[in-house]
Amino acid sequence: MPLHLRILNDVEKRILSGEWPPGHRIPFEHELTVQYGCSRMTVNKALTDLVKKGLIERRRKAGTHVSFPHVQFAVMEIHDLRREVQALGLPYRYEIVSLKPRRARREDNARLDLAAGASVLEIVCDHFAGDRPFCHEERLINLAAVPEAAKETFEEGPPGTWLLGKVPWSSAEHRIRAEAAKAKIASALSIPTGSACLVVERTTHYSGLQITHVIFTYPGDRHELVAQFAHG
Template sequence: MEAVREQEATSLHQRILADISERILSGEWAPGHRIPFEHELTEQYGCSRMTVNKALSQLAKAGLIERRRRSGSFVRRPQSQAAILEIHDIKVEVQALGLPYRYEPGTRQKRKSMAQDRALMDLRPSGLILDLTCRHFAGQRPFCLEERLINLAAVPEAADEMFDDTAPGPWLIARVPWSAAEHRIRASAASDDVADALDIDAGSPCLVVERRTWSAEHPVTHVRFTYAADSHTLVARFTPSQNG
């Protein structure tokens, strides 16, 4: 009889884990959503409070929820990691979180470069560029805002690409071999436009990663990725230099 009760408790524990995980990973329960209180889950599943507590503790250990004393448990905003010495694919970042990825194209404008563009892209003569914005989603929530300039002298075929279904980053990597890249990382407060794009409050802290790439010394692209500060971590791995 004792073995039967233990098996039933294990089964309910797994069911609670599966139900809550599915609602979080599907985006049904967004970051900040309050998980039902322990006594509510106990009544819902017809199990002991110990079984519920064990399931919630496991979800917190997995990083899916945050438990706050006296306030309850809340869905955590998933945090991705990216190596700053690599050119990474945002789709891979999102999928590594176990969340469905979605790409949404935004504005697209082919125009003459201005002084500010030439400074960003290290362009010397003026010429045509493609000015793009798009968003990347993790589940139902915006994950990253992408603002990109492409040098059409280096990538003329981009002028006819609409980027309706494919993000500019993977498209460029598949077509233009890059020989050098530069990353700049900074903190920023969300402007009204950025806040609207990321569905956060204006003034919220953001992590901004800017990248420039070259191919055979020709500037290819400048891109600015903006993340809500609590959704992204940058990681660098290195070894001691030979000079100590």
């Protein structure tokens, strides 16, 4: 086996086994040349092939790190962010940024079709995969449909997971678009202002009653939507 393939296989095995998790810094080129007793060109060739496979990221001055997996999820699913992150083999956590019941405003009608003065619960939270921001969530819950949400602190789980476990739903609508990150979103996701983001906007219903409206904003370079369908 050519030496560059041996280096490639050794690094790939450590990544896929989980020994080197996403974000882990792999040895510098000069360290690998000593370890394998080879030229820097041989090491560079192996690392270049690993970059092409999407397993590592090479950043000037920061070194070479194991890539974070590219996330896929189905367009037609009501997905659970906790499960998405855990499926990547990464620890999941979330932070509630704000949580407040209030009266529906005029601008809320674009999100939930409510009568003036109806009660809603407004939630903003951030989701993380390891130490890295994964998604920013902005949600409204119709308290006429889910009155028990008014007293919920969401300490045991994020709002989406809580709703999936507590409230049935019969239909949902997804709207998907690309947006440049404004300052507030960029700060929440730790990305530069103006970065491309994937935005998934969803409204769920039960027996004609609107339950919740949520906007998920993801860093655009790490997420994609997948839809499978058949003819006829």
